[in-house]
Amino acid sequence: MSAVRDEAVHEICARFGNDATRLLDVVRAINQRLDCIDGEAMEAIAEALHLTRADVEGVVSFYSFLSTRPHGNIVIRLCDDVIDKMKGADEIASEFEHALGIRVGETTPDGRISLTTTSCIGMSDQAPAALVNDVVLPRLSLSEVRRVVRLLQAHPDGTDLRSLLVDSYGGGNNAHDLVRSAVDNSIRQAGPVLFGHMERGAALRKALALSPVEVIRVVKASRLRGRGGGGFPTGVKWEHTRGGQDERYVVCNADEGEPGTFKDRVLLTERADLVFEGMTIAGYAIGAGHGVLYLRAEYAYLREYLEHVLRERRQAGLLGTGLGGRKAFEFDIRIQMGAGAYICGEETALIESMEGKRGQPRLKPPFPASHGYLDKPTCVNNVETYCCAARILEQGAPWFSALGSKASTGTKLLSVSGDCKRPGVYEVPFGISVRELLGLCDGTGAAAVQIGGPSGRMVPPSEFGRTICFDDLATGGAVMVFDQHRDLLEIASEFLRFFIHESCGYCTPCRVGNSLLKERLDRIRAGHGSTDDVGYLRDLSATIAATSRCGLGWTSPNPVLSTLDGFPGQYERRLRDASYSLEEDTREARLIRNGRANGRGSSEGGSAAETTGVDGSDRERREATDVSGEAKR
Amino acid sequence: MAKPKVATTSLCGCFGCHMSLLDIDERILELVDLVEFDRSPINDIKSIEHPVDIGLVEGGCANEDNVRVLQEFRRQCKVLVSVGDCATNGGLPSLRNLVPLEECLREAYLDGPTVHNDSGRIPDDEEIPLLLSRVKPCHEIVEVDYHLPGCPPSADAFWAAITALLEGHAPELPYLLCKYD
Ligand SMILES: Cc1cc2nc3c(=O)[nH]c(=O)nc-3n(C[C@H](O)[C@H](O)[C@H](O)COP(=O)(O)O)c2cc1C
Ligand code: SF4
Numbered sequence: 001m002s003a004v005r006d007e008a009v010h011e012i013c014a015r016f017g018n019d020a021t022r023l024l025d026v027v028r029a030i031n032q033r034l035d036c037i038d039g040e041a042m043e044a045i046a047e048a049l050h051l052t053r054a055d056v057e058g059v060v061s062f063y064s065f066l067s068t069r070p071h072g073n074i075v076i077r078l079c080d081d082v083i084d085k086m087k088g089a090d091e092i093a094s095e096f097e098h099a100l101g102i103r104v105g106e107t108t109p110d111g112r113i114s115l116t117t118t119s120c121i122g123m124s125d126q127a128p129a130a131l132v133n134d135v136v137l138p139r140l141s142l143s144e145v146r147r148v149v150r151l152l153q154a155h156p157d158g159t160d161l162r163s164l165l166v167d168s169y170g171g172g173n174n175a176h177d178l179v180r181s182a183v184d185n186s187i188r189q190a191g192p193v194l195f196g197h198m199e200r201g202a203a204l205r206k207a208l209a210l211s212p213v214e215v216i217r218v219v220k221a222s223r224l225r226g227r228g229g230g231g232f233p234t235g236v237k238w239e240h241t242r243g244g245q246d247e248r249y250v251v252c253n254a255d256e257g258e259p260g261t262f263k264d265r266v267l268l269t270e271r272a273d274l275v276f277e278g279m280t281i282a283g284y285a286i287g288a289g290h291g292v293l294y295l296r297a298e299y300a301y302l303r304e305y306l307e308h309v310l311r312e313r314r315q316a317g318l319l320g321t322g323l324g325g326r327k328a329f330e331f332d333i334r335i336q337m338g339a340g341a342y343i344c345g346e347e348t349a350l351i352e353s354m355e356g357k358r359g360q361p362r363l364k365p366p367f368p369a370s371h372g373y374l375d376k377p378t379c380v381n382n383v384e385t386y387c388c389a390a391r392i393l394e395q396g397a398p399w400f401s402a403l404g405s406k407a408s409t410g411t412k413l414l415s416v417s418g419d420c421k422r423p424g425v426y427e428v429p430f431g432i433s434v435r436e437l438l439g440l441c442d443g444t445g446a447a448a449v450q451i452g453g454p455s456g457r458m459v460p461p462s463e464f465g466r467t468i469c470f471d472d473l474a475t476g477g478a479v480m481v482f483d484q485h486r487d488l489l490e491i492a493s494e495f496l497r498f499f500i501h502e503s504c505g506y507c508t509p510c511r512v513g514n515s516l517l518k519e520r521l522d523r524i525r526a527g528h529g530s531t532d533d534v535g536y537l538r539d540l541s542a543t544i545a546a547t548s549r550c551g552l553g554w555t556s557p558n559p560v561l562s563t564l565d566g567f568p569g570q571y572e573r574r575l576r577d578a579s580y581s582l583e584e585d586t587r588e589a590r591l592i593r594n595g596r597a598n599g600r601g602s603s604e605g606g607s608a609a610e611t612t613g614v615d616g617s618d619r620e621r622r623e624a625t626d627v628s629g630e631a632k633r
Numbered sequence: 634m635a636k637p638k639v640a641t642t643s644l645c646g647c648f649g650c651h652m653s654l655l656d657i658d659e660r661i662l663e664l665v666d667l668v669e670f671d672r673s674p675i676n677d678i679k680s681i682e683h684p685v686d687i688g689l690v691e692g693g694c695a696n697e698d699n700v701r702v703l704q705e706f707r708r709q710c711k712v713l714v715s716v717g718d719c720a721t722n723g724g725l726p727s728l729r730n731l732v733p734l735e736e737c738l739r740e741a742y743l744d745g746p747t748v749h750n751d752s753g754r755i756p757d758d759e760e761i762p763l764l765l766s767r768v769k770p771c772h773e774i775v776e777v778d779y780h781l782p783g784c785p786p787s788a789d790a791f792w793a794a795i796t797a798l799l800e801g802h803a804p805e806l807p808y809l810l811c812k813y814d
Contacts, residue, residue, distance in 0.1 A: 523773070530772050580774045582700050588734050589763040592755065 005041055008033045013048035020049040021374065023356030027060055028297075028339055036070040055357075062358040062504075063339035064118060065297045072107045072114040073157045077131040081120035081259040082494045083417045083480060087127040093117070095142045096130075099149035113152060119342055119498060120259035121298040124417035124480070125186045125424050134300040135161045136183050138170075162301075173269045178305040185266050186424030189440060191411040193391050193403065194384070194427050200273050201318050203394035207281040208324030215285040216242065219389055221397035223409045228253055228345075228382030229452070229476030230551075231408075234389060240369035241379040242286040248377040250282045250291040250331075251368075252386055253350055257296060257342035258453035259498060260478035263413040264383040266425050268295075268302050271387055272309040276333060278386025280319065281393055283331040286379055291333035294350050297340045306335060342502040346550050347380040349504065360504045361550035384413055384477070404430035408469035416441045418450075418481035434473070435464040443481040448488055448567070453478035454495035455555035458488060460566040488570050489525050492559035493518055499556040510553035513544040517560060524574050534571060537564065637799060638685035640671040641716075642706055644699040645726045645768060646692025649785045650717040651675065654689075656788035667799060681709045687798050688712065689781075692719045693770045695726050698762040700774055707775040712798060715777045716791075718784040720770060727768040734766055779804060782811055 012029045016022035026045060031037050037045075042056040049056075060066045078084075078093050096115055097103055107114040123129035126138035137148060151164055162180050169175035170184040187195065207215050220235030241248060252275060256264040267275060279291045295303060310333055313319045321330040336354050338344050344353045348362035351373050372378020381389075388410055392400045401409040408430035417423045420443030428437065438446050449459045451468065452475035459466065459473065466472050482491065496518040505511045517540055523529050524537075541557030548554055563570060643651060651674055657664065672681040688710030694700050707713055718724040729737050742748060742755045771777050781794050781804070790810040797804040 528773050530776060532772055532777070580700075582697055585700070585765040585767075585769075586697050586763040588766045592735050592738060593757045593763065 002040065005034060006044055009041055009044040009048060013045065018048055018050075019356075020051050020055075021354075021356045023049060023051070023056065023059055024063075024339060024353060025337070026356075027056070027066055028337060031060075031066050035073055036067050038068060038070070042068075058358050059356065063297075063341050065340035070107075070111070072112045074113045074152055074161070075131075075133060076113065076115050077118040077121070078104070078116070079119075079121045079123060079127065079129050079131075080117040081124065081127075081498070082491050083124040083260060084120075084127040084129065085494070086418065086486070089128040091142065092128045092130070092140050092145055095145040096149065099146055112157060118298075118340065119257065119502060120261075122256055122262040122265045122296070123183065124260050124262055125415065126184055127417070131298060132165060133161055135165050136181055136301055137165065138183055173272075173305065176305055178308050179269070179302060181301050183265075183269075183301075184424075185269060187266060187270070188416075188422050188424040189426040189428065191413075191427030191429070193400065193411045194267065194271060194274075194387055194413055196391070198271075198274055198391070198394070200313075201277070201316060203274075203277050203390040204280055204284075204318060205324060207284055207393045208326060208329070212242065212285045212287060215281060215393065218397050219285070219392060222388075222392045222400040223407075224385070224388050224392060224400065225408065225470055226382055227384035227388065227412065227476070229258070229455075229474070231470040231474055234381060234385055237369060237381070238282060238285050238379060240367070241288075241377045244377070246376050247290075247374075248286055248288045249373045249379070250279050250286065250288045251347075251350065251354070251373060251378055251380045252279050252291065252293040252383055253345060253347065253380055254293055254299065254383050255296045255338055255342075255345035255350060256299070256383070257345045257502075258455065258476055258478055259495075260415060260417055260450070260453045260480045261476055262415045262417075263425050263477045265299060265302075267383050267387055267413070268299065268306065272306055273313070274387045274390050275383055276309065276313055276319070278381075278388070278390035279333060280323070280331050281390055282379055282381065282386065284323075284329055286377070288379070289330055289332075291331060292336050292354060292373070293333060294336045294338060294344070294354060296338045296344075300337060303335060303337065310335075341504075342498075343504045343550075343552055346552065349550070350380065351378060358504070360506050361552075363549065382476075405467070405469050405471075407471050412468065412475075413477055414468070414475070414479050415477050416443075416479045416481065419443060419445065419483040419486070420481045428468070430469040431467050433465055433467050434459055437468065437479065438464065438481065441481065443483075445483045446481045447484040447486070448482045450478070450480040450482070450491075451475050453480075454498055455551070455558055457558065457562040458492070458566055459562075463566065487525075488563055488567055489521065489574070492563045493521050493525065495559035496521065496556070499552065503552060503556075504550075507548045507553055509544045509547040510549075510556060513540055513553075514556050516540060517544070517557060521560060524571060527574055528580070529571075529575055531575060534564065534575070636667065636669045637687065638671045638683075639668045639673075639687045639689070639795070640681055640685045640706070640710065641673040641675065641689040641691070642702060643674055644690060644692035644703060644720070644771070645695035646717060646719040646724070648674070648691070650691035650720075653783075653785035653788055654791050657792050658788070660792060664795070681706060684709050684711065686711050687714065687795070689714050689716045689795075690720050690771055690777075691716050693723045693726060693768055694765060694774055695768045696762040696764050700765070703771055703775055712778050713771075713775070714779040714781055714794065714798070715771045716781045717786055718782065721772075721780045721782060723768045723770045724784065727770075730767045734764060738764075782806075783813065786810075 012026055016025050037060050042053055046053045046056045093104055102108055104115050123138050128140045129138045166182050170182055172185050173179055174181045174183050216235055216238050224234045225231040254264055283291055319332050323329045341359045343349045344359035346361045347368055349359040353359040368378040368380050370377055404410045411427050411429050414426045420441040422441045434449055438444055451457050451459055451473045496514055500514045503510045520533050524533055537560050541561050544557050545554050670676050671685045672678045688706055715721045738755045742750055794804040
């Protein structure tokens with residue numbers, strides 16, 4: 001074994017030029033080959049890359065798709081975000097447990113198959129969904145689970161899982177030879193910018209006919225703002241990144257980790273050319289020679305296809321040297337795979353991750369525009385932003401800025417999921433109201449709409465007239481619809497669970513504060529909260545937002561704050577109902593007294609209710625009438 | 634006009650807060666001039682028969698007795714103050730919340746290295762109050778009007794809080810009264 005390991009480490013490190021900044025690729029490859037990266041492998045990697053063991057272990061332990069403990073060659077990752085849970089993810093998980101004979105978090109006794117959960121995998125429109133290694137299994141049903149497990153068990157390790165598991169392909173490029181996935185695009189509304197007719201290379205040709213400064217001027221004139229959530233003016237960012245002799249980089253943020261967001265998935269599937277074209281134009285505008293597309297690990301099924309598009313573009317003279325007949329302009333793009341960490345969507349964490357480190361956000365300033373990837377000026381934009389930029393160069397700034405609203409020009413691609421009849425992606429002009437959107441997706445029974453994923457806002461029906469744009473309800477693309485049967489505080493609590501899991505852990509207010517926030521919220525949910533607790537929630541939220549380093553911490557209290565603002569009744573009802581039940585609080589002690597620990601009564605197997613029923617003494621009944629359910633005060 | 638009445642009680646605490654209250658030294662004479670003490674471990678009055686103006690509660694709730702005493706206390710106190718970290722947060726006793734109740738009891742009565750228990754049973758006499766599954770701060774069980782932090786709150790903090798309440802306004806604790814190191 002150790003010879004196999006050493007050889008694998010040696011070969012893989014060499015493949016990446018023994019370059020420490022490619023550590024993430026190295027450990028990904030080793031993890032895939034050896035089904036874990038144990039202590040000795042980490043030592044060997046550290047030696048080969050001239051790092052310390054701590055450097056390597058820091059990285060391996062950071063990313064959820066890497067493991068220091070052996071796991072199966074096949075890893076089933078069940079998506080456990082709110083929408084998937086609404087659509088039955090828990091039953092799917094039990095069915096997997098049952099069919100495999102193991103619990104979530106375990107590996108089958110033969111060591112072949114591991115079962116685990118993961119944060120949103122970008123399939124909320126076709127939930128519940130799971131990943132089997134790189135293969136996406138959308139729209140899972142119980143029978144589908146049984147079929148998948150049967151197939152996995154009947155075939156040896158090394159079988160091509162895509163051929164084995166996917167029996168029908170989704171639409172568009174999902175059926176492409178290099179994708180072959182069951183994922184649906186679910187494009188419900190195609191708009192002029194992202195889904196309008198396009199021709200490969202047309203936008204780039206127009207850009208190359210201008211000077212780089214003129215290209216930036218056009219982007220500025222279009223008033224395009226970043227589509228990844230922050231809304232920073234793209235032209236201004238390009239301008240800041242430009243100039244000087246230094247090497248510089250164009251980075252495309254395809255980490256799309258905000259739960260409920262899946263629009264970049266669709267763009268990468270159907271508009272890869274447009275994405276790469278936008279990146280190339282950015283490269284020309286800022287004077288960069290290299291572009292990197294950071295692709296989240298969950299979208300690995302798109303990688304081969306994307307590489308193929310890159311090859312085609314090279315062959316067509318749209319990437320490589322002497323582009324557009326300009327000797328001085330060369331530009332190429334590589335794909336950097338992530339390894340399962342939402343925080344890597346934050347641009348400085350993304351850069352750290354690309355450099356082979358833990359995805360921990362940097363202090364800003366300095367901003368990536370001056371000190372980014374490998375400390376060089378770097379322009380980071382979202383997938384959709386690059387698509388828009390390419391279309392702007394092709395069709396002109398006035399065409400673009402005529403769409404949308406004054407401060408939010410153009411269209412926005414929204415990922416709609418939850419309690420609506422038509423989940424999927426919608427390209428809509430900025431300025432559309434929540435109500436209009438609900439009309440489009442047939443979610444008219446909505447009792448609440450979460451705009452912008454967990455870090456966004458829960459919008460109550462009284463505010464459905466508000467509009468989606470940077471000045472009102474800003475969103476990176478996620479829209480989750482909830483009907484009146486959903487428990488909004490449970491959803492808020494689930495969102496907090498997500499942030500707790502995904503916090504990089506650097507700032508105490510974020511690492512600890514979010515756990516405290518969830519604990520207190522859960523106490524209120526359980527009916528044990530007092531008005532004090534509401535004040536505590538607000539105070540703690542303010543502290544977390546004010547004292548965290550990055551956007552995750554700044555926005556992580558939003559599930560609490562926006563439900564407190566928009567749905568105060570949800571809290572008050574529980575506070576008003578809040579009655580303390582001594583009966584409930586002493587049930588466990590009574591069970592112990594009545595038998596469990598002392599081997600009396602109906603111990604093993606007896607449910608709490610049974611045991612109380614059988615052994616319930618007079619005293620217990622007295623208590624039940626005396627003090628249980630006594631209201632506060 | 635009758636003197637305002639003050640009552641105090643200790644639940645699952647260590648009486649440290651009460652000791653700290655006594656640390657107001659000679660000011661206790663001033664206090665006795667100002668108020669009348671009702672139920673309190675200090676005067677050993679064990680039940681509270683009539684409404685009082687201010688109640689101070691030390692300690693959180695670990696068992697059913699604590700809960701009953703607290704509920705009764707709440708009923709009789711116009712203003713209820715949680716005093717010290719056990720009452721306000723659960724404090725040291727709440728460390729047991731990290732361990733399942735049954736394991737706690739087993740460790741205490743059966744498995745602990747220093748346990749001599751010939752019966753081999755967890756005591757189950759009806760007279761022994763049942764433990765709550767979790768030790769809780771008072772405000773999880775009844776409504777609490779003020780929290781006086783500290784382990785224990787200093788004598789000066791007690792003095793500041795009590796005199797403010799007697800004067801009819803909310804206590805304010807300047808930094809020095811809640812600085813602990
Ligand atoms: C916790 C966190 C996660 C983020 N995730 C993403 C993401 O998945 N995709 C993205 O484009 N931007 C994400 N962002 C925003 C990026 O930091 C950055 O603002 C964006 O990529 C800039 O591109 P844009 O100007 O084109 O929007 C995230 C920010 C934070 C704080
Ligand atoms: S706010 Fe949270 S995620 Fe962001 S740097 Fe701090 S600990 Fe990390």
